[in-house]
Amino acid sequence: MTLFVRRRITGATFVVVCSLLLMATSRTMESHLLRPGTWLGWLLTFSVLFLASYRVRKQLAMLPLGSSAAWLQCHVYVGLLSLPVFLLHAGVQWPGGLIETMTGLLFLIVFCTGVVGLILTRMIPPRLTGRGEEVIRERIPVFIRMLRDEAEASVAGVKDEAPSEVLSELYLRRLHSFFQRPANFFSHVIHSTKPCTGLLNALTDTRRFLNARDEQTMVHLADCVKRKDDLDYQYAMQSLIKYWLLLHVPLTWALVVFASCHVVIAMAYTSQ
């Protein structure tokens, strides 16, 4: 059993055991006329603050607050544990009122985006290694430009030889926009190869009109298209890993604000 698997089993067991303990404690408190809601509310508040502080920890790298990997593990499992705490706290009834509704809604969205992010960060890296060249996302535009230059140079033809009209026309009509920027984002997200296959088929279809030299150019163009498609795949997948945070993090701060107001309201309006 690898360390990673062992760690995952340990974490999952921690979440399940803690959930069961919390459920049992909540039921016991309810049956003794105590208020598990208040206790669970504080637990949930501190959980949210702890989860939100992960970003702060990353910005305070100079402080000896433990490794970022350890924080990430805590972030993941405390985040997963926060859902049963939320359900025990709020119950099956959906809250009413702006603040209560928004607090509940934001928590669920943040939790869901966190789970989606967790799934993406676990799913995408193996796929990235399995297709094309692994490149740094920030460099992908540069590599796209390099491929574009290479493709355009091929189409333009070598010195003293006129370019193939068929290939030139095809390039202008279909490949020019393809090589301009990362393309087919959603197709790559759903692992569809249809756009790339379409381009390759279009290139292949020109074979009957090409002489031997232009056919080599066409083969080279097809190779550029494949490599560009791999870059697009890398770009789409790596963007996914980064874009989910654009929902998760900003909504977390909104949740912190609403949760703080919820705490004030609950403490003020709840008579003990």
Place this chain on the structure above:
Amino acid sequence: MTAPLQQFDWKSSSYERPGDVWVCGKACDGRPCRLGPSADGECTVRSQCEPEKVEDRYRCTRSVLYGGKCADGPGTDGTCCQADESCQPRMSLLKRRKVAGAICAAISLACCLIAFAQSGPKSSLSPGAIASAHAGLETNCAACHVAAEPGTNLLSTAVGLHLSTADSEKCLKCHHDIGAAPFSPHSINRQRLAELTAGADENPDSVRRSSQLAAIVGSVSSNQELSCSVCHQEHHGRSFDLSTLSDQQCQTCHKSQFADFTHGHPDFEQFPHQTRPNIYFDHARHLNAYFHTSDETAHSPGAESSTSCSTCHHLDAGGGMMLSADFDRTCATCHESQIVDLPFPGVPFFGLPQVTQRPDTESGEDSIHGNWPVTEASLRDMPPFMSLLFAEADSGTSPGGISSAMIWQCKQLLLQVRRGGEMALTERLPKEYSWLADSFAGMSPMLVAASQSWFPRLSEELAAHATNQPLPETAGVALPETRAVPPTRGWYISDIDRTIRYRPVSHADPVMRGLLDNLAPLVQGEAVSDELLEMYTALANPSGSGEISRSGPLATGRCLSCHTTSTDGDGVLQVNWNTKKPIGDAPFTNFRHESHTQNNNAESCLTCHQIQKEQQALDFFRPEYFTRDDLGRWKPQTEDACPLSSGLSPIKRSQCVSCHNKSTVSQTCLECHNYHVHSP
């Protein structure tokens, strides 16, 4: 083989800085500048220079960092020949995330502030709809929450600067009938709660582990004030039942806890006979000895026997309690004649008792006490009420009769009554017993008539006695015959024993009732006078002999033969005239007879109220009802020693369990028990 796009050597691999907040505007085109934008988001590319004018010519000043001096040099007008290659830097993903976070937080904060600052109904702060019973208050948060009151600092309230029961105080504005101690468990005062707790059996084995677990995080204590929201939690929707509690919640504070009604619930102890009923009624005797005998009307000719429970009992309007019908519809057919019992001579209140020392004369009219027309049947002692009239006299009675001095005082009183009527009696009574005058208002005419009949020359006798003159002759004066005449109802003169007696007019006789009502609280004290005690004993005696010191045959027509006595909340003895006890406090237990009876037939009643079948049930005046005093007189048992069963076997828990168990109907605590013990 295609060469890899990405090189990682030190020269061709630039260092990417994803933590930077700005990226080059040309990065998306694949041509980022090496330096990138500044921290402030400004492009650092300086492709153009500002040519320096030296004498009459412009000279290029471009730094080597940006390519050095250009070959073409500046134009003649001093403009740089290079194109402007600067870009508009873009925010990095990190920066966009931060901006988005700030915007989200700002919008959230604005929403919250708007919600807090909202005037009027703050529905935006409500955590959910409130129960339908309170729906009218939904737009008025201040009706239930101190925090919503105008001028209240929400933050100070949130940190707990208000009383824990402050909100609950608002509940009492509508629910003002919770009780005197609304925040005490069961709404009863601490002293009563302590008594009940002390009386409860504690079973340490019954404490669940869950209780111990709950104790770790705190527990609701019966010693603390309980706010309403401990049990009644709002904002759970329109259809939420605010009064629903689980059995375990109900038992939270209890010393002894158990699983459910079937398992572990304390057995009933003499239920429902812990408190005596207001009426002595022996169901066993009536059903077994009277109603079901072949000669069922032998005891009371003309009486009608009961055919079912509903003959005497009926549900109240709410269907909860089983009431007894009034006297005229139930007991009267048998017992009305016993109340106006004609053979019973009535209770003597005034009389001419035997004389202690008979004068040594032949005529019987001596010079010591004059005319004193006693008979063989005359009382030996003064009746208690008469003793009260002469309580302040120097000489009283002695065993076997009264003295001559007392005889003259009696005559003096009779003369005063003849002249002053009822007022003379009132003045004669000691002040502390002046209330008796109301009860004896009807006796003065009888006294006047009796004195005229028994002492025809009373004024002359008294005048002669006062001046030491010879007493007038009474020989030849006709006295009423000493034969027994059928007594009438109410006050009457009994010539056979020279007494004035009272016989009840009917059921609920006002004179008897008034006397017992006044006497019962007095005889309870230790300093009660013998006269009052005797009077109460005479009236309370169910044996009704007509003579104070002697018991006669048992009579069911006497007041306390049927009506019990009990002490009220202040410990004062009182006679229970009504068939149903007034409900001062709502009981801990509720029971709806309507839900438990089928067609109101006898069989359904007898399922729970089983008639006692022991032989003892047929004993007349069962010992738990009445006892005898030293003189052999019957007297009602005191309340503490007399848990009346009414001839019915106590209801056992097993009878209830036969229906109230897990497999049939509900057996929750709230099915049978009330929490708030308060006036309905």
